[in-house]
Amino acid sequence: MEWIQWEFQLRVLLAGVCGAVIGYERKSRMKEAGVRTHFVVAIGASLMMVVSKYGFEDLGNWQNVSLDPSRVAAQVVSGVGFLGAGMIFTQRNMIKGLTTAAGIWTTAGIGLGIGAGLYAVGVGCTIMLVLAQSLMHSRIYRKTIPSTHRLEMQVRNEPGAIESVLQMLKENRVRVSGFRTERSKEDRDLITVNAGVKLAGGAEGVEELLPFIQQLGAVESVEAK
Known part of the structure; x- marks a missing residue:
């Protein structure tokens, strides 16, 4: 035993x-x-x-x-x-x-x-x-299978700011599946934008998109979750 x-x-x-x-x-x-x-x-x-x-x-x-x-x-x-x-x-x-x-x-x-x-x-x-x-x-999987993510952005409250973000996402083959905005509590001149996005297979990963979004003049900060 x-x-x-x-x-x-x-x-x-x-x-x-x-x-x-x-x-x-x-x-x-x-x-x-x-x-x-x-x-x-x-x-x-x-x-x-x-x-x-x-x-x-x-x-x-x-x-x-x-x-x-x-x-x-x-x-x-x-x-x-x-x-x-x-x-x-x-x-x-x-x-x-x-x-x-x-x-x-x-x-x-x-x-x-x-x-x-x-x-x-x-x-x-x-x-x-x-x-x-x-x-x-892996990168191979992300290149072939669509993926969903959530972006949280701080955008200045000025005309055309949100539209420029949406246009940039569209140009990078990113489809917005959900969209919500609210005025920032810390800074009334900023708008907090929460967007659900779907990346098509073969598109760049969400990490590669962040620098392009950050370069937009109206975007103060962006975070992928």
Whole structure:
């Protein structure tokens, strides 16, 4: 029995390594959950799977005892769902944290798989998840798939100022999907412009657009979110 428990410990350790790899990719993009969170979720899920599958074997000879090895593991799926929900928030009509929450949930699944002894499946899913995240943040992906962003601009309150911004966006193949203006509370001569924009596949990224917008005489500041 002693060597079996060492194997279980290796399962938990391998799950933690996989979780840390996923967390490192998230942390490198300055997301809410990083290495520590993914590591803890992975080893916790793996431990729960080991306990669920092997922790009650001493009760096997008891009479009138019905064991369900999947019961503890099933609670991990719903429990981690609540953890992921805490990472999703809405900021100025923009939903953030969905991908991070889904990554936490998937990391728990990887931990469960490795805890159950499905090493190849767990490691394979880790590789697929990291590669998918990296690809979808790559320049190649941005060049082929339309993307949406939100721009917050401080524009001087003068005739034609907002129209010049909209014209510049149109010339750079940027479609404005939402538009809201309000007078700045700090400076009554400025207007805060919040615009939802959609960049067509093959267009420059939103980071490349910011210097062009900043060069417009009426624009005091611009930030992409």
